[in-house]
Structures are given as structure tokens and as C-alpha cells.
């Protein structure tokens with residue numbers, strides 16, 4: 001019983017690191033994704049091209065590789081010092097997820113009919129009024145389902161952080177396995193499932209809240 | 216001097232010249248119907264009147280004043296164009312109501328935003344006054360300003376809402392004021408769109424085929440509303456395929472083909488006695504379609 005309690009607590013502190021990566025990624029990648037999506041829709045061709053190529057590279061290579069590049073790259077290429085491990089992981093996650101989010105935003109924004117913008121225009125609204133008062137909520141409604149998918153994937157992707165020895169929950173459990181106890185590894189599923197369960201309820205609630213209108 | 220004068224409007228997209236020199240006039244309170252087969256440039260003309268597109272050349276005079284002159288206004292600022300736009304309203308073929316707002320909010324939104332901008336300007340004025348006032352008078356002045364500003368704000372809100380309710384009554388949808396667009400039929404949505412356009416009291420209200428997206432049994436209610444507006448002295452430009460409507464409601468008819476005004480006149484002149492062979496062919500074809 002004592003050992004079980006100890007494992008539970010250790011996994012919990014590992015899950016704290018998992019949550020840190022998760023939360024930091026969301027906080028930075030959600031706005032950065034919006035910036036990238038505007039870039040990818042820009043009428044300024046060079047900017048659009050640069051953003052598109054960047055998104056292609058990030059979405060076309062494994063996240064695990066990107067973590068390694070962010071962590072070892074600066075030291076190997078420029079001879080700089082190493083980032084704090086968890087910081088390197090967060091940087092890689094933010095870049096990766098911002099790219100995925102940007103594509104979701106872009107899809108959402110482009111799915112709004114031109115007529116909505118024009119209706120706002122002929123009613124004398126400014127560009128920002130049209131974006132915030134007319135378009136934004138419709139975009140949010142459209143992107144909640146794909147976003148919730150992506151965000152739930154993010155919860156599980158955090159386990160990639162162990163590639164550079166960040167002590168997230170799966171790394172903590174794996175260390176027990178090396179010492180000959182395998183069940184803590186399976187026990188981690190409980191943590192993931194509870195957290196994903198909460199997120200699922202939350203997204204379901206948001207979807208329901210936005211159900212009062214149809215786009 | 217006519218209420219609205221359009222002089223030599225042209226517009227090209229790339230290599231296609233869509234408007235090839237459109238000139239016409241319209242008197243206050245008149246209804247102008249624009250007919251013509253599709254691709255003739257009717258929508259483009261309305262979009263140019265509402266500055267959704269900028270004409271390449273041409274002059275627009277309203278009430279004797281030059282509102283738009285392509286020579287100078289090609290590069291007009293967003294704010295300038297917004298102000299010019301407010302003289303015109305546009306009702307779209309596809310309604311384009313805002314789905315996340317109730318019927319009432321759809322109608323009040325734009326006016327509320329304009330009122331807010333007004334109110335903010337007033338606040339700035341008040342602050343300047345306050346700074347200029349002698350120190351010992353400031354407290355009293357501030358209290359007075361607060362009272363006046365609150366009055367303005369409440370007054371605006373009430374005025375805007377009353378106006379919207381009056382318009383809803385006019386389009387016969389008072390009982391739908393709290394409904395969302397998806398809960399309405401196409402005809403009802405279009406009537407809300409008309410009320411929304413009227414809320415800003417445009418000098419001229421434009422309609423781009425307001426009934427073309429509707430089931431045939433719903434066109435009547437929308438046309439009736441438009442006809443009702445005529446008796447209240449609204450100046451309107453209606454692009455339509457409803458020949459009967461054009462005949463009965465319009466004071467003036469323009470037949471557009473290939474970017475030019477092929478023929479214009481009173482409904483009697485255009486429909487009974489078309490001078491141009493193209494007009495005659497178009498009218499024959501649209502009556503044939505009716506009996507298909």
C-alpha cells in the first residue's frame with residue numbers, strides 16, 4: 001500500500017510537468033496560430049509563401065524530431081548553450097501546435113461567406129467591428145470540434161518530452177519499469193483518461209453553448 | 216436637378232469591362248427597376264453604388280453634391296468610404312443576416328455601433344472641456360457631464376430599439392423579434408434584412424434580386440414589403456427578374472445588357488413599346504419562361 005501511494009504521488013508530480021507543457025503550449029500556440037493563419041491568408045505573396053512553407057515543414061516532420069532539433073540544434077550549429085530541457089520541449093510544442101492551429105483557424109475563417117463581411121460593410125461597420133462582432137463567434141463555432149480534437153491529441157503528445165529526459169508522467173513510470181515494476185506504466189492511463197475526460201466535458205459544454213445559432 | 220445622378224460609371228475586372236459607361240438619374244421617392252439577363256453587370260452596378268467595388272471612372276452626385284468622383288476618390292480612406300456608404304443601403308439576394316444575433320439585434324447592431332462611436336467622441340469632448348475648466352469648477356462640471364452623458368446613452372439605446380421595433384412592425388415580423396435567423400423562412404429572413412437596411416435610414420435603398428433565392432410561394436410577401444416602402448417615400452433601386460413587379464411598382468425601368476443601358480423609360484415605354492431589339496428579345500424570352 002505504501003508503495004502504491006508513493007507511485008501515485010510520483011506519477012502525480014510527473015503529471016504536473018505534463019500539465020505544464022500542455023498549458024504553456026496552449027497559452028502561446030493559440031495566439032501564435034492566429035498570427036500564422038493571417039500570414040497564410042495574406043495578400044502579400046512573399047509572406048504567404050514563407051508561412052506556407054514553414055507550416056509544411058512543421059506539419060511534415062515528426063514532433064519528436066522537432067524537439068531534438070530545438071534542444072540540440074542551437075548548441076550543435078551555433079555553439080550556444082542548451083536551453084532548459086522543459087523550455088526546449090515547450091518551444092518545440094508551441095511551434096508545432098501553432099502550425100496545426102493556424103490551419104484550423106484558416107479553415108474556419110475561410111468558411112465564413114463573403115456575404116457576412118459585405119453585410120457588415122454596407123452597414124457602415126469598420127474592419128475590426130466586422131471581425132469581432134460578426135465573424136469571430138461564427139469562426140469559433142466552426143473550429144470548436146477540430147480544436148478539441150487537436151487539444152486532446154496534445155495531452156498525449158506531451159509524452160514525447162521524455163526523448164530529452166523531461167520528467168513528465170510517462171518518463172516517471174518508465175523509470176519504474178526499468179527497475180522491474182511494470183504496472184505504474186499502465187497506471188498512467190488513469191491520469192490521462194481523467195484529464196481527457198474533463199476536457200471532453202468542457203468542449204461538449206462549449207459546443208452546446210454555441211448551439212443556439214446555426215451558421 | 217435629380218436626387219441621384221450617376222455619370223459615366225465604368226468598371227473592369229482584369230480584361231473584362233463589366234460596366235461600360237453607365238449614366239442615369241433618379242428622383243427622390245422614385246423606384247427604379249433594373250432588368251436584364253444575367254452577366255449584364257446589374258450586381259456590379261449596385262456594388263459600385265454601395266462602394267463594395269470602386270468604379271474606375273465616373274461621378275456620383277446626391278442631392279446636388281458630389282459624393283464620389285473616381286478621379287479623386289479612387290484612394291479614399293476606409294473611414295471616408297464608410298461615411299459615403301451610409302447614404303446607401305443594400306439588400307442581398309442571400310439575405311446575409313448575422314446568424315448569432317436575434318432578429319432585433321440584427322437590426323440594431325450597426326446603429327448601436329455608430330451610436331457608441333458618437334458617444335465616445337462626446338466623452339472625449341467632455342474631457343477636453345474639463346481640462347480647460349478652472350480647477351475649482353471641475354467637480355461640478357464633472358457631475359453635470361456625467362448626468363448628460365448617461366442621459367445621451369440611455370436615450371440612444373431606447374431610440375435605437377424603438378426604431379427597430381417600428382421597422383419590424385412595418386415588415387410584419389414583430390412577433391419574431393427574439394427569433395434567430397435559422398428559425399425563420401427565407402421570406403421572413405429577407406424581410407428582416409430589409410428592416411436591417413432601413414434602420415440606418417439610407418437615402419437610397421438598393422435590392423439585388425431580393426426574391427431570387429426564395430421559393431416561389433415566398434416571393435409575394437417580400438415584394439409586398441418593398442411595395443409598401445414605396446408609399447412611404449423611400450427611394451429605391453431594385454434589380455429584379457420579377458417583370459410584373461417592375462411593371463407595377465417601378466416609376467422608371469432600365470434594361471441593362473453587356474455593361475450598358477440598352478434602354479430606359481417608364482414601365483409602359485419599356486414593356487409595351489421597347490425600342491431596342493435586344494430589349495424586345497429579352498422581354499419575349501422572360502414571358503416564355505413564365506409559361507414553361
Ligand SMILES: Nc1ncnc2c1ncn2[C@@H]1O[C@H](COP(=O)(O)OP(=O)(O)O)[C@@H](O)[C@H]1O
Nearest residue numbers: 228231233251252253254255256257258259260
Ligand atoms: N469580382 C469579379 N471579378 C471578375 N469578374 C467579375 C467580378 N464580379 C463580376 N464579374 C463579371 O462581371 C460580369 C457581370 O456580372 P454581374 O454584375 O454579376 O452581372 P448580373 O448581376 O447582371 O448578372 C460577369 O461576367 C461576371 O463574371
Ligand SMILES: [Mg+2]
Nearest residue numbers: 257258259424
Ligand atoms: Mg446579379
